[in-house]
Amino acid sequence: MRAARFLHKTFVVFLIFLLGFSNCAVFNRNNTPLIVKVEENLVPEDTGKKIIAAPLFIPLGLVAGILDLLIVHPIIRIPDAFNDTVSLLWTPRGNGYVTNMGFLPISIVLTPIVFSLDLLARSSFDINGNVDRSRIESNPVPKKTVYEALESGDRATILALLKIPVHNWPPELSQKVIERFRTDPEIVHLSLVRMAESLSTKDASKYDSYLITFLNQDKEVDRALGRYFVKSGSLAGTSAIVSILASEKVSKETEDIYIRTVLHADKANPVVDLINLYFKIADKKRKIVYEFENRISHIYANNQAKEYESGFISLLNKDPVLDEILLNYYVRIKSSIGSEAMIKLLVSGQLPKVSLKNYISAILQIGKEKDVQIILERFPAIGK
The missing domain is CATH 1.25.10 (Leucine-rich Repeat Variant)
Known part of the structure; x- marks a missing residue:
């Protein structure tokens, strides 16, 4: 009887442990770069050699694991925690200047708390696709597979490949996928996001006119295109966005994405056009003044002021x-x-x-x- 109770308690403890730690960050190899290095460089493939080398690689592996857990992985996740904190506490919601200023002291107080808790969560658990993309990209999907699927019109394969978190497809490949499956909204969406994220600044003018045609169709695509226009400082992209805003045919969420894109793309003329546009609309005037003032403070702090x-x-x-x-x-x-x-x-x-x-x-x-x-x-x- 006592043995049965012991087994029952053991099972319960094991179940709690499994549920509590099955999503632990340490179980994801992408979160433990030092352990991976030890395994790649010090652990022999041959069983006999592995036994002989065990006294060396086991202690080093333990040290590497501790360093990964306590130092390396938390450092990797600092940008994620920072972005989460900025998004939650410091991104204007369009509630008006007075409301936003009233919330400022709360944001200041909560910033270290939110940042610390977010960093702790991201460091401890493998959440939100918490992976190191640089290591994923070192093993890209073979392009031949993509081209073969593209040639045969294999939607299922293309869709599966697009969902793999690899961002080193050349932009011309993403463009070919879009044109091949132009009537497929899911593939077009994923391809556009991939294309926008893979473009470098040297490709800036080459694809601007093409990408502009997809604005104001999908919020996630708008976000991806916005990030690209900011990164490349696209005059064509930001000017097109101002034209779309002038049409007043955008949702509030899309409007916020577009305003931030124009203000952060480091092009003065679209910013001037944006302000002139919003100063004609009484209920939006305070919003753009607030956003503009924040941007001015940012560019001054980052020594970009002379550009404007x-x-x-x-x-x-x-x-x-x-x-x-x-x-x-x-x-x-x-x-x-x-x-x-x-x-x-x-x-x-x-x-x-x-x-x-x-x-x-x-x-x-x-x-x-x-x-x-x-x-x-x-x-x-x-x-x-």
């Missing part, structure tokens, strides 16, 4: 809130171009009286000698 210096001149004197963002931006980068543009507006008499003080202050802070002299001549009281 002349591009944003046309946005001056359009709106007091926008002016506040731009004047602060030009002051921070000590922009001679910005100072000159502000002087022209001031001298022309186009500035409203309420803006004069802010413009004069910005020009003086930038400190361009010629422009400062003009200010002192036109407003002598300032120099006294």
Whole structure:
């Protein structure tokens, strides 16, 4: 009887262990690069040699496993945890400037907590396809198999190959698959995502016009294309997105994807067009101001500010809130171009009286000698 109880308890404990740790990250070879290296380089294939070498590779394997578990794999997962935290706490949801600013202290407090818990979960469990793609890609699907399936129109094989997480198909192959199965939405979707993720910046202009034709059809494709347009800094892609936004035929979620794409693609003209578009729509004005201000702060922090210096001149004197963002931006980068543009507006008499003080202050802070002299001549009281 006691033996039966013991066996029952043992089974329960084993079941709990199995359920609790069957998805443990350590059971996925892709999460343990050091163990894999030990196995590849120190463990002989021959059984006899393996027994002889055991005193060497077993201790090294244990050390490698501990390092993988406690150091290597958590480090690999830091970018994932960071992206999750940014997405959850720092990605604007379009709830308005006041609401977003009110949530700011909560985001600040929760950031280390969310990041730590996310990193712990990702380091401990093999979740969300938690794999190291660089090692998967070292064993790509043979291209011959893909081409054979493409030639014969084998949908099942193409679909199976597309679902394997390998991202080193050449873009022209993905394009051929799309054209061969143009009426198959699932294959087109997967091929477009694969194509967008495999394109390099050197291919930027070659495929832009082709990819643009697939915008605003599928949100996941839009996300993938958005990432590609940002990576490549595509003027054609971001301009096309602004045109689609102008049509007002997009969902709210797609609109958010498009706005972030345009603002992050490092092309000033589409950004200006986007702001001009949204400033015509009262309920969307605050949203774009909030997004634009965040982007300005980001590009300044990453030393990209000079790229927009002349591009944003046309946005001056359009709106007091926008002016506040731009004047602060030009002051921070000590922009001679910005100072000159502000002087022209001031001298022309186009500035409203309420803006004069802010413009004069910005020009003086930038400190361009010629422009400062003009200010002192036109407003002598300032120099006294």
